[in-house]
Amino acid sequence: MSRVLLFTGKGGVGKTTAAAATATLAARSGRKTLVVSTDTAHSLADTLGATAGAEPTEVSPGLHLHQVDTQKALERQWGDLRDYARGFFAELGLDEVTAEEITVLPGAEEVIALLELREQARSGRWDVIVIDCAPTAETLRLLALPEALDWHVNRLLPVGRRLLRTLSPLIRRVAQVSVPEDHVVGAGERLHRGLLEVRELLTGPDASVRLVLTPEAVVLAEARRTLTSLSLYGYRVDAVIANRVFPAGGADPWRQRWVEAQAGHLAEVEQSFAPLPVHTVPYLDAEPVGPAALARVAEAMYGASDPFAPPTADPPLRITPEGELILALPFAEKGEVDLARKGDELIVNAGSYRRVLALPAALARRSVREAVLRDGFLRVRFQSGGPDD
Numbered sequence: 001m002s003r004v005l006l007f008t009g010k011g012g013v014g015k016t017t018a019a020a021a022t023a024t025l026a027a028r029s030g031r032k033t034l035v036v037s038t039d040t041a042h043s044l045a046d047t048l049g050a051t052a053g054a055e056p057t058e059v060s061p062g063l064h065l066h067q068v069d070t071q072k073a074l075e076r077q078w079g080d081l082r083d084y085a086r087g088f089f090a091e092l093g094l095d096e097v098t099a100e101e102i103t104v105l106p107g108a109e110e111v112i113a114l115l116e117l118r119e120q121a122r123s124g125r126w127d128v129i130v131i132d133c134a135p136t137a138e139t140l141r142l143l144a145l146p147e148a149l150d151w152h153v154n155r156l157l158p159v160g161r162r163l164l165r166t167l168s169p170l171i172r173r174v175a176q177v178s179v180p181e182d183h184v185v186g187a188g189e190r191l192h193r194g195l196l197e198v199r200e201l202l203t204g205p206d207a208s209v210r211l212v213l214t215p216e217a218v219v220l221a222e223a224r225r226t227l228t229s230l231s232l233y234g235y236r237v238d239a240v241i242a243n244r245v246f247p248a249g250g251a252d253p254w255r256q257r258w259v260e261a262q263a264g265h266l267a268e269v270e271q272s273f274a275p276l277p278v279h280t281v282p283y284l285d286a287e288p289v290g291p292a293a294l295a296r297v298a299e300a301m302y303g304a305s306d307p308f309a310p311p312t313a314d315p316p317l318r319i320t321p322e323g324e325l326i327l328a329l330p331f332a333e334k335g336e337v338d339l340a341r342k343g344d345e346l347i348v349n350a351g352s353y354r355r356v357l358a359l360p361a362a363l364a365r366r367s368v369r370e371a372v373l374r375d376g377f378l379r380v381r382f383q384s385g386g387p388d389d
């Protein structure tokens, strides 16, 4: 299995730099490494001082860069679905929707890039896969969508499909819109399964997220919210990277003020994100571009620690042998967390984020007895019998 490392954080804080530096270090330590970007700007290639090809390209010994051509990938993966959308829009009297327009949907391109990643992970070629993600984990949250839809797809689709087959001529006439043809439903299902597989890979036992920030109040506030939501959606965060830390000493009053402010924020990061390790990277006197500069960034970032060791922290969601459900929700406040039960699903809201959790069979028929939020963990206990006891 490949060790999968994801980098996310607010826009511009140094995600691409941290990802490229980590990948450079992995390759230099003899690991077959793939670094992937989900953004369409070619910053990752620029940072590595390389040119990306359509397929993973070796940009320095052992380091392969994959800049996914989302347009091509879309043609390959969403062909059927696009045909459906096209027909649907045409019947509504709208212009054809083109592949280019589908990619305008927020997050679509990142999701496509992640779907492509599945094949790379399956190939078993890579010891380490580094992913430079979109800002503030937007895409990673999007991947939770199929989980919410899973129930419906699993239970309703087989019936729905039979029904559609019988009814579609009728519906077509009455509603004047298209009903998905069988092969289109198949494409929808494939996409759905693909998303679930990517999510499994990225939340699996060999994957972890590194949260990049700069020691500034606004950035910190957003990093906290990102950590809460990553945890809610089941991603394991295993480190914080504090980038662009001003070096102290010999400073003029302007820099001295920054040094002091950052020191305050850094202390807060250390304390409030504990037990996560906080790796700091100094504000360099030039942009770290190219393998040599990136290797120096990685050295400063990780020091003596092993950035490729398997993650040791518990996954955010656990169910104890006693049947207690424990979900880590760091930084979540009591007033912003609530819980609802719908059939065999548990719906957890934390601030503006929501996760629909399909309960395992053992808990699905038991009603919630008690839920407490304490020390960053939501603990849910269930009745011992069925919901009617």
Ligand SMILES: Nc1ncnc2c1ncn2[C@@H]1O[C@H](COP(=O)(O)OP(=O)(O)OP(=O)(O)O)[C@@H](O)[C@H]1O
Residues within 6 Å of the ligand: 010, 011, 012, 013, 014, 015, 016, 017, 018, 039, 043, 135, 243, 244, 245, 281, 282, 283, 284, 285, 286, 287, 288, 289
């Ligand atoms: N420690 C550092 N010292 C000096 N410059 C840095 C440092 N880290 C990053 N930079 C520079 O800051 C700029 C932004 O960094 P980077 O592209 O890694 O951020 P990002 O979080 O990926 O941005 P985006 O959200 O746009 O993807 C780049 O020009 C990069 O070279």
Ligand SMILES: [Mg+2]
Residues within 6 Å of the ligand: 015, 016, 017, 039, 043, 132
């Ligand atoms: Mg970037």
